[in-house]
Amino acid sequence: MKLAQLETPCLVLDEAKLERNVARMRARLDRLGVALRPHLKTAKSIDVARRVLRRPDDPITVSTLKEAEYFFGHGVRDILYAVGLTPNKFEHVSALRRRGARLSVILDNIDAADALAAHARKAGDRIPVLIEIDCDGHRSGIAPGERALLEVGRALAEGGCELRGVMTHAGNSYNQDCVEGIKAMAIQERDAVVDSARALRDAGLPCPVVSVGSTPTATFAEDLAGVSEVRAGVYMFCDLVMAGIGVCTLDDIAVSVLGTVVGHQREKGWIIVDAGWMAMSRDRGTMKQKTDQGYGIVCDAQGRPWPELIMTDANQEHGILALRPDARGCLPDLPVGALVRILPNHACATGAQHPAYQVVRGAAQEISAVWPRIGGW
Amino acid sequence: MKLAQLETPCLVLDEAKLERNVARMRARLDRLGVALRPHLKTAKSIDVARRVLRRPDDPITVSTLKEAEYFFGHGVRDILYAVGLTPNKFEHVSALRRRGARLSVILDNIDAADALAAHARKAGDRIPVLIEIDCDGHRSGIAPGERALLEVGRALAEGGCELRGVMTHAGNSYNQDCVEGIKAMAIQERDAVVDSARALRDAGLPCPVVSVGSTPTATFAEDLAGVSEVRAGVYMFCDLVMAGIGVCTLDDIAVSVLGTVVGHQREKGWIIVDAGWMAMSRDRGTMKQKTDQGYGIVCDAQGRPWPELIMTDANQEHGILALRPDARGCLPDLPVGALVRILPNHACATGAQHPAYQVVRGAAQEISAVWPRIGGW
Numbered sequence: 053m054k055l056a057q058l059e060t061p062c063l064v065l066d067e068a069k070l071e072r073n074v075a076r077m078r079a080r081l082d083r084l085g086v087a088l089r090p091h092l093k094t095a096k097s098i099d100v101a102r103r104v105l106r107r108p109d110d111p112i113t114v115s116t117l118k119e120a121e122y123f124f125g126h127g128v129r130d131i132l133y134a135v136g137l138t139p140n141k142f143e144h145v146s147a148l149r150r151r152g153a154r155l156s157v158i159l160d161n162i163d164a165a166d167a168l169a170a171h172a173r174k175a176g177d178r179i180p181v182l183i184e185i186d187c188d189g190h191r192s193g194i195a196p197g198e199r200a201l202l203e204v205g206r207a208l209a210e211g212g213c214e215l216r217g218v219m220t221h222a223g224n225s226y227n228q229d230c231v232e233g234i235k236a237m238a239i240q241e242r243d244a245v246v247d248s249a250r251a252l253r254d255a256g257l258p259c260p261v262v263s264v265g266s267t268p269t270a271t272f273a274e275d276l277a278g279v280s281e282v283r284a285g286v287y288m289f290c291d292l293v294m295a296g297i298g299v300c301t302l303d304d305i306a307v308s309v310l311g312t313v314v315g316h317q318r319e320k321g322w323i324i325v326d327a328g329w330m331a332m333s334r335d336r337g338t339m340k341q342k343t344d345q346g347y348g349i350v351c352d353a354q355g356r357p358w359p360e361l362i363m364t365d366a367n368q369e370h371g372i373l374a375l376r377p378d379a380r381g382c383l384p385d386l387p388v389g390a391l392v393r394i395l396p397n398h399a400c401a402t403g404a405q406h407p408a409y410q411v412v413r414g415a416a417q418e419i420s421a422v423w424p425r426i427g428g429w
Numbered sequence: 430m431k432l433a434q435l436e437t438p439c440l441v442l443d444e445a446k447l448e449r450n451v452a453r454m455r456a457r458l459d460r461l462g463v464a465l466r467p468h469l470k471t472a473k474s475i476d477v478a479r480r481v482l483r484r485p486d487d488p489i490t491v492s493t494l495k496e497a498e499y500f501f502g503h504g505v506r507d508i509l510y511a512v513g514l515t516p517n518k519f520e521h522v523s524a525l526r527r528r529g530a531r532l533s534v535i536l537d538n539i540d541a542a543d544a545l546a547a548h549a550r551k552a553g554d555r556i557p558v559l560i561e562i563d564c565d566g567h568r569s570g571i572a573p574g575e576r577a578l579l580e581v582g583r584a585l586a587e588g589g590c591e592l593r594g595v596m597t598h599a600g601n602s603y604n605q606d607c608v609e610g611i612k613a614m615a616i617q618e619r620d621a622v623v624d625s626a627r628a629l630r631d632a633g634l635p636c637p638v639v640s641v642g643s644t645p646t647a648t649f650a651e652d653l654a655g656v657s658e659v660r661a662g663v664y665m666f667c668d669l670v671m672a673g674i675g676v677c678t679l680d681d682i683a684v685s686v687l688g689t690v691v692g693h694q695r696e697k698g699w700i701i702v703d704a705g706w707m708a709m710s711r712d713r714g715t716m717k718q719k720t721d722q723g724y725g726i727v728c729d730a731q732g733r734p735w736p737e738l739i740m741t742d743a744n745q746e747h748g749i750l751a752l753r754p755d756a757r758g759c760l761p762d763l764p765v766g767a768l769v770r771i772l773p774n775h776a777c778a779t780g781a782q783h784p785a786y787q788v789v790r791g792a793a794q795e796i797s798a799v800w801p802r803i804g805g806w
Contacts, residue, residue: 056517057517058517058806059494059518059806060515060517060519062806063663093745093746098764107562115707115745115746116746117436126596135691135703135746135747136692136701136703136747137691138437138689138690138691138703138765138766139689139765139766140434140435140436140437140689141436144436155474159692160691160692161692161693161765163496163764163765164691164692164765165588167765167766181578186694189697191744191746191747191749192691192692192694192701224780248528277715286493311742312515312516312517313515314512314514314515314536314537314541314569315513315536315537315541315569316538317563317569320566324513324568324569325514326515329712329778330492330781331806333710333711334710334711334712334713334775334778335706335711336711344435367568367600368470368492368777368778369470369493369512370512370513370568371570372568387540388538388540388541388544388546389513389515389516389517389540390514394587398711400745401706401711404707404782405781405804406805407804407805427782427784427804428784429436429437429438429439429708
């Protein structure tokens with residue numbers, strides 16, 4: 053089967069680039085002497101996971117209990133569910149644990165800790181918990197130095213849960229516009245959890261796990277002393293947001309959306325393709341970056357980019373391709389029926405729109421495999 | 430089963446509002462004396478379709494061949510696939526037609542017409558085709574008065590396809606900021622296809638179908654003389670983009686995302702919920718409207734909105750709820766574990782993130798049914 057035989061749109065994954073991205077991150081973290089707990093919310097595929105994990109039961113991170121179910125069903129056991137746990141998921145967590153999953157969870161406040169501890173006692177399930185630390189003010193978590201940390205730690209440890217440690221995610225690393233900014237974020241991220249771990253230990257509470265994670269900070273961190281594990285996910289595939297902040301090059305981007313030219317509006321310089329926002333997602337993550345990539349950079353069927361050709365607008369099943377306003381070149385000749393591959397702003401969001409990966413290697417047009425992926429909750 | 434027993438996030442559909450929206454559009458188009466060919470790209474569910482269609486084999490519109498397959502598999506036969514057909518889908522179209530689907534397609538250029546006619550002759554399949562007309566410059570189509578119309582019409586009619594007529598979609602009606610603007614768009618949309626139909630007929634070509642469609646123009650059109658059918662989809666559910674341009678009220682919005690409070694950042698006035706952009710989609714369709722609704726307006730579990738409380742930012746599985754900058758009221762007291770329902774910017778995009786509808790009626794918290802929905806291509 054060749055790309056040209058597929059119905060479009062569909063999601064293409066370049067396995068050679070995936071392997072290269074995976075090996076690069078592994079080598080980095082090995083040099084830094086820290087474990088990797090890859091975040092599989094980007095990939096949502098056991099076939100990708102098998103290329104990311106060294107051993108089938110290596111630790112992973114997930115963003116939904118459906119991912120936890122799925123990966124556990126495929127033999128992964130050590131799973132961190134890295135979204136603050138709500139009471140309507142307590143029983144599901146315990147059910148997975150009774151089946152043998154070494155599932156751990158996170159939370160960041162005393163109400164959630166008390167509720168989970170009450171469930172743990174009732175269910176007879178000493179659920180392992182990491183306390184979420186807020187390293188950069190972008191979302192959830194207890195800020196380093198806040199008194200709530202010890203209160204939550206004690207409620208968990210004394211209430212019937214297993215206090216495993218602390219975790220944080222430097223979400224603001226995505227908003228940096230230079231490598232120096234990301235390096236500073238990596239230090240801030242590390243210090244936030246290392247300081248919090250020290251506060252717990254000083255209070256006589258256990259804290260074996262000190263977990264950080266974001267693809268930008270994992271890519272540029274220089275010293276992770278005191279950190280026990282790194283979570284990262286986007287690095288496997290990379291995307292235009294990552295390229296825009298210097299984490300990868302366009303050539304590292306392993307996923308693209310295959311589309312077909314439907315028609316033209318020649319006087320406007322538009323090429324219309326059958327891949328719209330349903331195929332790309334509505335993610336416009338490069339909008340606030342130095343270079344706005346619209347809905348994505350257009351490549352030929354071999355994956356070679358025309359860096360001046362982007363998807364400037366999208367309807368549900370239509371994409372409008374046009375040259376950037378400042379382009380110096382000409383519109384490539386793409387007749388009706390021509391195939392293009394569009395590099396996404398955000399691999400997590402674009403991946404979520406598709407039921408499977410069509411796997412290729414490099415510029416080869418041959419589909420070597422179709423890897424299903426999951427969605428929903 | 431009650432809302433409070435669900436794991437969140439999930440998609441809630443208020444069947445009473447759906448029925449009301451469906452009845453209102455039917456009554457409008459009956460008064461205007463024009464047929465309805467509902468667009469099922471918003472709903473992607475046979476259970477919704479059954480509440481929209483008067484008879485099981487009423488005509489429908491779809492945006493993917495997967496939708497065509499799915500609805501045909503459930504007994505719908507008269508299906509318009511309303512995205513310009515690419516050659517890699519010709520065989521799929523003919524396969525569906527051989528199985529008994531009365532599937533028609535669209536295109537807007539001579540290359541596509543010649544290619545489809547060649548396929549039609551080879552396959553012995555007189556595929557019915559509508560020519561797409563560009564009524565407002567927003568996307569695809571042949572502008573009214575362009576010579577290409579007759580050229581394409583002849584290539585189809587003489588080449589082996591069945592020339593069925595013309596169709597257009599007033600996509601720019603979504604960008605109007607007042608009802609008068611939408612009414613003007615409805616006239617422009619109608620005139621574009623009625624004029625094009627006349628040009629085809631004057632040239633001796635058949636044009637039984639004259640098709641228009643968008644929820645805003647269908648809601649405010651006052652005279653559809655010469656139009657044979659209206660396609661619209663979002664009207665079934667409504668959403669904040671439609672409310673922002675006066676097509677519906679907040680109370681008409683039939684879909685919402687159910688989420689649970691995970692925690693707070695109290696000094697910032699943030700409530701964190703377990704519904705992020707994966708549950709809401711990345712659609713920010715109200716961003717350019719008079720009132721930016723962020724990622725959606727927050728309601729209580731009964732569906733009653735706090736109009737000043739919106740999802741101001743979203744990560745993959747986290748939503749940040751906060752008061753609008755100009756809010757006069759206070760943040761409602763929403764403890765950890767509290768349920769909220771979030772009205773979406775764009776029903777098509779939010780629906781696409783979910784595998785099913787949890788069906789309720791009005792403020793009742795009881796789930797009366799779970800309706801699966803499809804995705805992908």
